[in-house]
Amino acid sequence: MNVLPGTWAFKCKGFPDGAVQKLKARFCVQGDRQKKDVDYFKTFAPVINWNTVRLMLILSQVIGLATKQLDYTAAFVHAPINEDVYVEMPQGFAEHGQVLKLKRSLYGLKQSSRNFFLFLKSKLEAAGFTNQEEIDPCLFLSDKCIFLVYVDDTLFYSPKAEFIEEVIAKLKDLGMELEVKDSVAGFLGVHIERDERDYLSVMLGWRRINE
Numbered sequence: 001m002n003v004l005p006g007t008w009a010f011k012c013k014g015f016p017d018g019a020v021q022k023l024k025a026r027f028c029v030q031g032d033r034q035k036k037d038v039d040y041f042k043t044f045a046p047v048i049n050w051n052t053v054r055l056m057l058i059l060s061q062v063i064g065l066a067t068k069q070l071d072y073t074a075a076f077v078h079a080p081i082n083e084d085v086y087v088e089m090p091q092g093f094a095e096h097g098q099v100l101k102l103k104r105s106l107y108g109l110k111q112s113s114r115n116f117f118l119f120l121k122s123k124l125e126a127a128g129f130t131n132q133e134e135i136d137p138c139l140f141l142s143d144k145c146i147f148l149v150y151v152d153d154t155l156f157y158s159p160k161a162e163f164i165e166e167v168i169a170k171l172k173d174l175g176m177e178l179e180v181k182d183s184v185a186g187f188l189g190v191h192i193e194r195d196e197r198d199y200l201s202v203m204l205g206w207r208r209i210n211e
Helices: 050-062 114-124 160-173 194-210
Strands: 006-014 022-030 068-074 084-089 098-100 139-141 144-151 151-159 178-181
Touching: 006 160, 050 144, 050 151, 068 160, 098 194, 114 144
Parallel strands: none
Antiparallel strands: 006 022, 068 151, 068 178, 084 098, 139 144, 144 151
16 A cells, blocks of 8 residues: 655644734645545545625625634544545654554545535535535525635624524534634634724715716
């Protein structure tokens, strides 16, 4: 079998203002050593259209939608892996003559993004969402919420915050390990704040155009 090397990746994750949010250590697979049709087959995973993100940000400010960002704990590790992939044991935990056979996707694998998207899609459909593939494959709708997916970052929009809490509870019941963020700042890396004067001038200008 093709045994893939692994590596530790260390990261200091920060807030938009530069403050330290958390220190992360992640064991990754060196996906550049994977062999096609041996360690992986399909790798495509959709990425959200930024026009969809911009539209939802505008709507959330104009009509006052509640928003939440979800951060999944070791997101890719949630998703099962279909291929037989073998990896060297991590430095600090290695045993002579032993290797690991993966049961879940790890960061660095070529198919991990695809596996996680398909896994998350199945959980969202089980929670009552419908994938809007013809509009944007990363857009999901239910009767109460709108859900956007960007790799392993996700955004909720809803008229009421309690509707979002209901969906989060369902996802946890379905076995998703996640952390709830208060705003979309971590998703975009910016702080969003509405200036009432600019908002009124835009709306009045739009009204004059329509008249």
